[in-house]
Amino acid sequence: xxxxxxxxxxxxxxxxxxxxxxxxxxxxxxxxxxxxxxxxxxxxxxxxxxxxxxxxxxxxxxxxxxxxxxxxxxxxxxxxxxxxxxxxxxxxxxxxxxxxxxxxxxxxxxxxxxxxxxxxxxxxxxxxxxxxxxxxxxxxxxxxx
Numbered sequence: 001x002x003x004x005x006x007x008x009x010x011x012x013x014x015x016x017x018x019x020x021x022x023x024x025x026x027x028x029x030x031x032x033x034x035x036x037x038x039x040x041x042x043x044x045x046x047x048x049x050x051x052x053x054x055x056x057x058x059x060x061x062x063x064x065x066x067x068x069x070x071x072x073x074x075x076x077x078x079x080x081x082x083x084x085x086x087x088x089x090x091x092x093x094x095x096x097x098x099x100x101x102x103x104x105x106x107x108x109x110x111x112x113x114x115x116x117x118x119x120x121x122x123x124x125x126x127x128x129x130x131x132x133x134x135x136x137x138x139x140x141x142x143x144x145x
Contacts, residue, residue: 001037001105002081003045004030007054007139011074013123014130021121026071027054028133031109032081033102034095041145042105046112048143049073062139066118073113076123076131077106099126 005027012022029049055064055071066073079102083091096102103125113120123129 001034001041001045001109001145002032003049003109003143004032004078004081005049005052005054005141005143006030006133007136008074009134009136011131011133013074013076013121014132015124015127020129021074021123023072023074023119023121025069025136026066026119027073028131029073029075029109029113030078030081031075031106032078033097033105034082035097035101037097037101037105037145039105039108042108043112045143045145046109047116049109050113050116050118052141052143054139054141067116072119072121074121074123075106075110075113076129077102077125 008028010024011028013020051065053063053065055069057063079096082096085091110120110122
């Protein structure tokens with residue numbers, strides 16, 4: 001499982017011009033699921049997402065986690081995190097989990113973040129979405145399980 005985190009001052013998802021989810025200060029979490037991923041991986045990455053200290057303290061150092069700053073998460077499913085570009089110019093996505101497994105583990109990741117008391121907004125699994133964000137820093141971190 002892979003989660004690409006981007007620290008944001010705002011982020012939103014639209015589908016066909018209609019906003020379906022938005023957050024202010026927090027993290028945009030692009031969530032990719034592979035064939036061999038498990039519920040344990042989803043739980044570990046959700047806990048890591050909540051605990052990761054990516055926000056500035058009084059000295060400007062990244063020492064604060066989401067709960068400490070009142071941040072939220074915008075979680076978006078992203079099978080393209082499993083793109084294989086080693087051969088040719090057309091990415092292969094065969095390492096991405098089938099939709100049934102991917103959706104279940106994506107939802108488990110979201111539930112894990114929510115269970116930690118962090119507000120979560122979500123995109124729509126499998127939909128063609130437009131994701132807008134204002135990356136703060138920029139800070140971008142890749143988590144893998």
